[in-house]
Amino acid sequence: MKAEPVKDEDESKGRRLKGVDAQKLTMAEVAKYVGVSAMTVSRAFRQDASVSEETRKRIMEAVDALGYVLDLSAGSLSSRRSGFIAALVPSINNSNFSDTARGITDALENTGLQLLLGYTDYSAEKEEKLIEAMLRRRPEGIILTGGSHTDRARRMLDKAGIPVVETWEIPEEPINHVVGFSxxxxxxxxxxxxxxxxxxxxxxxxxxxxxxxxxxxxxxxxxxxxxxxxxxxxxxxxxxxxxxxxxxxxxxxxxxxxxxxxxxxxxxxxxxxxxxxxxxxxxxxxxxxxxxxxxxxxxxxxxxxxxxxxxxxxxDCYGIGRQAAAKLLDAMQAGGEATGDEITLTGYRxxxxxxxxxxxx
Amino acid sequence: MKAEPVKDEDESKGRRLKGVDAQKLTMAEVAKYVGVSAMTVSRAFRQDASVSEETRKRIMEAVDALGYVLDLSAGSLSSRRSGFIAALVPSINNSNFSDTARGITDALENTGLQLLLGYTDYSAEKEEKLIEAMLRRRPEGIILTGGSHTDRARRMLDKAGIPVVETWEIPEEPINHVVGFSxxxxxxxxxxxxxxxxxxxxxxxxxxxxxxxxxxxxxxxxxxxxxxxxxxxxxxxxxxxxxxxxxxxxxxxxxxxxxxxxxxxxxxxxxxxxxxxxxxxxxxxxxxxxxxxxxxxxxxxxxxxxxxxxxxxxxDCYGIGRQAAAKLLDAMQAGGEATGDEITLTGYRxxxxxxxxxxxx
DNA sequence: AGGCAGGATGATATCGATAACAATCTGAAG
DNA sequence: CTTCAGATTGTTATCGATATCATCCTGCCT
Structure with missing residues (x-):
């Protein structure tokens, strides 16, 4: 029973621990530390929720002092919102596409959404695999490059029930939304x-x-x-x-x-x-x-x-990214309603x- | 009261539904469909687990038929393994860094790990924010570019208790592992x-x-x-x-x-x-x-x-990425033990x- | 004084998978 | 025939946050 504190002291002098005792911190512990409920701590992390300014301040101080970092994977499970957006490009080494990726990232700033980026290496098979891998993270929307996908990929996307934006060209059979040009x-x-x-x-x-x-x-x-x-x-x-x-x-x-x-x-x-x-x-x-x-x-x-x-x-590579992301955000907000599958033509000259x-x- | 079924029918003929009824599929339903327990379905998704070949086949057929897609966010909560690796680069529009990013991605292939990529725009403040955003996803390791970070960033990384690899240079005070050159x-x-x-x-x-x-x-x-x-x-x-x-x-x-x-x-x-x-x-x-x-x-x-x-x-930009990822994987496997913080020098000529x-x- | 709106906070169930352990079954050894 | 190891499958608790509903309190109106 007395071994534990000794061990702790011992390790704290050496290299920092990895997963041993670090990061065990949970919202409930922060709550206990402050003297409120976990729910209140949860609310304090969002701007909209109703928490008194004073309580929020105390909570945030505790968060700072303890070094607590929110755990979104737990949150997304109960809120049923992953906070992810997936985007697939043929290559990230091609500056045209990395410009598009940057456009997407920039458009996502301050939305609290995290981009999951994948590159297909110009292969529909690889794209299919990536789509599956992405869908396992339950993204709230997905941006693709081009309009040719495997049948299975199309089925998976269809079943996923999330908005899809195809970019960089005008597919003959658009899945959903399109931001591109001929x-x-x-x-x-x-x-x-x-x-x-x-x-x-x-x-x-x-x-x-x-x-x-x-x-x-x-x-x-x-x-x-x-x-x-x-x-x-x-x-x-x-x-x-x-x-x-x-x-x-x-x-x-x-x-x-x-x-x-x-x-x-x-x-x-x-x-x-x-x-x-x-x-x-x-x-x-x-x-x-x-x-x-x-x-x-x-x-x-x-x-x-x-x-x-x-x-x-x-x-307008960057613009394609921005507009695709903007469109996705729109569609996400609209939920299942309306928001017909439009084609947004981007300029070229x-x-x-x-x-x-x-x-x- | 009677409006609902009508609406349902209506929608099913038109555009596909979004989040209305799609993707509600859970492992338990697949299990029921096959006539096994959810746990068995869970096992079937991993190669190592002990499930009879026959059962696995039946399960996979059901998965295919129903269009079920594994939900990793739920899984990572209970397994306490997020399956994420985070990497921050100054810019993805710079081909040197996108080569590194590609090296990381390639090294991660078939590990089941997903890369969370962020770009700092050469700013330590932005890096700090990104680190926090990444840590909220509980990555199992993180790769950074360079060795100058804000104090708060260092503290967060320290507390996170995950292996860190700094790349592209030799920091004066390495956090953990280094893959780079002078x-x-x-x-x-x-x-x-x-x-x-x-x-x-x-x-x-x-x-x-x-x-x-x-x-x-x-x-x-x-x-x-x-x-x-x-x-x-x-x-x-x-x-x-x-x-x-x-x-x-x-x-x-x-x-x-x-x-x-x-x-x-x-x-x-x-x-x-x-x-x-x-x-x-x-x-x-x-x-x-x-x-x-x-x-x-x-x-x-x-x-x-x-x-x-x-x-x-x-x-060797690509190699920096590959080696950094390999080192991270090593450190992750080793858990908290040993794996001294080594510096891997990469070549240049x-x-x-x-x-x-x-x-x- | 009573009632009630609205703000602040708490209690509890739950999201969907997996860990850990229990149970069952099979065939081979004794 | 019994027993037991090993393979296969099931049961239950749990991960850490959030949705939802309940509770409490304050202050204002009539």
């Missing part, structure tokens, strides 16, 4: 802008696999528009597995120019591959845009800084820069 | 490498505020080494608030060259600012490295692709590239 039309706009500058022989770099649906849409937008403008069949080549890296962009432009040496302008599935293509051209002594014009997609930071600066489509300047020719 | 020595190595190539007049771009401690350490490593080599006082300038962007890198190099026109080589706090500096120089008609040599830090993808390719320090080539001069 990648096909955006690419089309870029083709037309360059055609109106006098470009005629268009090349394209970017895959077509089901993995990157946005990439495929951009590609088909390119092909369709080149056709519509009567500029012959577009010269499109794929290279590697999406997402295409900078390096692959460089390799791809070489292949493309070998095959169609008279190509005037090359559009790329993203700024990253465009950057790689430009750098490779320069390395080989070609001038951009004098010898070959190159454009990207996404308006990454790199594109405005690069020399030559890169013509691209600016997408052509940004003409040095890499496709026509004058220099 | 930013000062790494920068020093780069200075010496360039000095041995014959460079004498060194410039530096990068801030010194407490916000970015790694940046400050690199700067002081630079200044110290230049001094040690007898190469006069280093020409260091700050620019903007860390983290320095590509654009600021460009502005900074202009200021630096205005002030010290005969500078031979400019070292930058990161590849991003180095890239901005190089592009700005080229835009102004300067040749890199012939007129001015420039080096970065971090070996971002951009640096090997860029023309000229950028001399830098390669850091100078990568000489075109941007500091000497021959061309």
């Amino acid at each position: 990648n096909s039309e955006a690419m089309s706009l870029l083709v037309r802008a360059l055609a109106s500058q006098g470009y005629r022989r268009f090349g394209y770099i970017g895959g077509t696999t089901a993995r990157d649906t946005r990439g495929s849409q951009r590609r088909s937008g390119f092909l369709k528009t080149v056709e519509e403008l009567g500029l012959g069949p577009g010269r499109a080549i794929s290279f590697g597995v999406p997402p295409i890296t900078m390096e692959q962009g460089g390799q791809a432009v070489v292949s493309l120019l070998e095959r169609w040496p008279d190509t005037e302008v090359v559009l790329c599935v993203s700024d990253l591959s465009a950057f790689g293509a430009i750098m490779e051209c320069k390395r080989r002594g070609m001038r951009v845009p004098e010898d070959i014009a190159i454009a990207g997609f996404g308006d990454y930071e790199i594109s405005s800084i690069c020399h030559p600066s890169i013509t691209t489509i600016n997408v 052509v940004v003409l820069r040095e890499s496709t300047e026509r004058g220099a020719r | 930013n000062s020595e790494a920068m020093s190595l780069l200075v010496r490498a360039l000095a041995s190539q014959g460079y004498r007049r060194f410039g530096y771009i990068g801030g010194t505020t407490a916000r970015d401690t790694r940046g400050s350490q690199r700067r002081s490593g630079f200044l110290k080494t230049v001094e040690e080599l007898g190469l006069g006082p280093g020409r260091a300038i700050s620019f903007g608030v860390p983290p320095i962007t590509m654009e600021q890198g460009g502005q900074a190099v202009v200021s630096l060259l205005e002030r010290w026109p005969d500078t031979e080589v400019v070292l930058c706090v990161s590849d991003l600012s180095a890239f901005g500096a190089i592009m700005e120089c080229k835009r102004r008609g300067m040749r890199v490295p012939e007129d001015i040599a420039i080096a970065g830090f971090g070996d971002y993808e951009i640096s090997s692709i860029c023309h000229p390719s950028i001399t830098t320090i390669n850091v 100078v990568v000489l590239r075109e941007s500091t080539e000497r021959g061309a001069r």
Whole structure:
């Protein structure tokens, strides 16, 4: 019986304990310390609840003194609100998507909601697994990238009964809400802008696999528009597995120019591959845009800084995140009522820069 | 009274319900459906537990048929294991840190652990808030970037009784475990490498505020080494608030060259600012490295692709994440016992590239 | 003086899983 | 035939907070 205090003293002098005696603190103990009930402590942690200012102050002092930290997992069980939002992006290493993630996080600030972030690596199977993993935490809403999901994923989402926001494109069969834009039309706009500058022989770099649906849409937008403008069949080549890296962009432009040496302008599935293509051209002594014009997609930071600066489509990545989160919050508040599944179109615009300047020719 | 069933029917034909009747499914109901106890269902979800293969199969079929999804928040309450790992990085838009985040995520795969990711925006105050928010979810371990934390943050971490891993630098007073390297020595190595190539007049771009401690350490490593080599006082300038962007890198190099026109080589706090500096120089008609040599830090993808390719320090960002997570897992398994607070040094190396080539001069 | 609204606080049941222990069953050993 | 180890399954209490309803008190109105 007397062993315990001795042990305590002993350990307190050494390394801090781990899970031995630390963090055992519960709300009830704080309550006892203050001389109120646990319920009152619970109320003190929320701003809306009715606790006298004086009591709240005493409680918070005790919380501070004892070092108590609220346990949300216990709370969410009884309140039936997990306080989680899930979001899945293809990759967090792609700054377009990390901008979106940041938009989501920022929109969630001060809502008390915690973001559960996952990355699918552009795979629908991985997405399915992640969706299940996320749903096990009972998120109150979920944000996805793109509109292609496995059947099981769709079923799980349906059954979960929480609002879903799909982003970054316009799915053919939206699950619920959508915040995005037509990648096909955006690419089309870029083709037309360059055609109106006098470009005629268009090349394209970017895959077509089901993995990157946005990439495929951009590609088909390119092909369709080149056709519509009567500029012959577009010269499109794929290279590697999406997402295409900078390096692959460089390799791809070489292949493309070998095959169609008279190509005037090359559009790329993203700024990253465009950057790689430009750098490779320069390395080989070609001038951009004098010898070959190159454009990207996404308006990454790199594109405005690069020399030559890169013509691209600016997408409001951050805004997509913010709006998706805002929409989710709306839907969550509305509960099951109304809030029809709307499609929010986000803007995009052509940004003409040095890499496709026509004058220099 | 009769309005309700009508409404129900009505809704079931339209949009799916949200939280009305969905997701009410509990383990007990699955159990009843199969004809076993809830405990058996619970066991069936874990591989180790003893459930006959036949029963498990029947249960899993029922789970599938009913669309049941495990509720981990309930489980973690009774098992006292949240299944969470928390990680805080300065920014997720910086590919160095997102690489680390990916390393952590990958290391966590198949452990059943879920990553809670937060970004501090290089602010210790924001970090403190995030730590509290994370601790409310009772993570089983936490990974931090850097070693400067507020007092309250340190106290909370201490009290939490969970393993902590600090990364990306070597703190003076480590909390617990460390996975990182000396930013000062790494920068020093780069200075010496360039000095041995014959460079004498060194410039530096990068801030010194407490916000970015790694940046400050690199700067002081630079200044110290230049001094040690007898190469006069280093020409260091700050620019903007860390983290320095590509654009600021460009502005900074202009200021630096205005002030010290005969500078031979400019070292930058990161590849991003180095890239901005190089592009700005080229835009102004300067040749890199012939007129001015420039080096970065971090070996971002951009640096090997860029023309000229950028001399830098390669850091194993991904490995830092993996190792930090591995260390955390070790410490978690060990519980409170042993597992001294070790420091794991991660490697770095100078990568000489075109941007500091000497021959061309 | 009585009554009552409304603020502050407390008591108790509960959220949905799991820990811990009990019970049952099977087959093999004695 | 009995016994017992080991495999399988069930029962009950519990994790730590919150929903809900009950209680108490104060002050104001009639």
